[in-house]
Amino acid sequence: MRDLKELRERQRRFVAERDWDRFHSPKNLAMALTVEASELVEIFQWLSEEESVRPDAERRRRAAEELADVLWFLVRIADRLDIDLLEAAEAKFARNAEKYPAERVRGQALKYDEY
Amino acid sequence: MRDLKELRERQRRFVAERDWDRFHSPKNLAMALTVEASELVEIFQWLSEEESVRPDAERRRRAAEELADVLWFLVRIADRLDIDLLEAAEAKFARNAEKYPAERVRGQALKYDEY
């Protein structure tokens, strides 16, 4: 897999071959995305933060699968809404640099409106 | 933004400048990911599926922001766990092709163990 574009193209074929477009409204895809995100949370929920940094091989393997599942639905929703994920990420960097100036937020994790 | 690799590199610098690594355990990042996924869900929750396919400009703009937020934490967790997202996506295609043979699942949306 070279890049997000190849992922999107192969995904389109995969979905078309199964006639799954009818189920893929952004509403449904957003639900599926949150389900996959929660399956990732489930892996770490009873671990301490320290333990989560160095999960055992089995947990790490499952995390890789869940990350792939999240990416799958993320790319699919973006495709259905005709949104370019890398452009959206670029815009986010600009917003974040403004909301969280390094000298002001260093070492603290608050929401931008709590500083 | 060219690709996921550039996103990861710029993100590393952004986080290091703010000394945020201390907050970025996979456990915390998974929580943040699910929060962003839910903010996407919130945009569509009271819309019909049909309405979600063609959201108005304001909802589409907000969706792009939330997709960027999900991608942000997805790339960050993958980096902390040293997981290659595109490799994980490749492995997922192989699993999915096996679990969901086109001729068997066409036009139905069940979990693989419900067919």
Next chain:
Amino acid sequence: MRDLKELRERQRRFVAERDWDRFHSPKNLAMALTVEASELVEIFQWLSEEESVRPDAERRRRAAEELADVLWFLVRIADRLDIDLLEAAEAKFARNAEKYPAERVRGQALKYDEY
């Protein structure tokens, strides 16, 4: 089960007998709550809204289990934070009546700041 108070008391004993208090920080319990909420979402994600109103017996049985799981962690977090759920619900009615006056919002489902 008579009421939420009995649920809380029996739950305290269940947890104490298993020495699970150590895992039950509000942070961890909030993660567990969101995981259970997503398992409920999973039941309905590929159904139409109409289908979700009248799920088959198996889906309805699974929904009852997931609702019980959500209630379980809800009662547990409230207990750990010493919050009275019914008092909190009473306060919510007051807030909602103010934010969503019937004559203004009838038949529309927007967030209070979108009217």
Next chain:
Amino acid sequence: MRDLKELRERQRRFVAERDWDRFHSPKNLAMALTVEASELVEIFQWLSEEESVRPDAERRRRAAEELADVLWFLVRIADRLDIDLLEAAEAKFARNAEKYPAERVRGQALKYDEY
């Protein structure tokens, strides 16, 4: 607020006065539930577990609001699916006692199929 039954009855009137039943498919309500659960997660996501046990007054107040929001949608879904929450909780105690015998799981937090 005396009990869950009173909450359900007052909620029915609140919803009927606003003509909101049309939006309240179990599918939509499950989405709303997960959104509220994530707003609870957001309060705790960057706190350590220890910090989450003793949140400051403002965070505790917000947690009470989010718990009320989760309870609101939980009661609403149960009503739409004609499920008795306390009966479901009773059944869950029976299942959990079987899946997690005290002498076997004491002091460990694994899923029942990991012991």
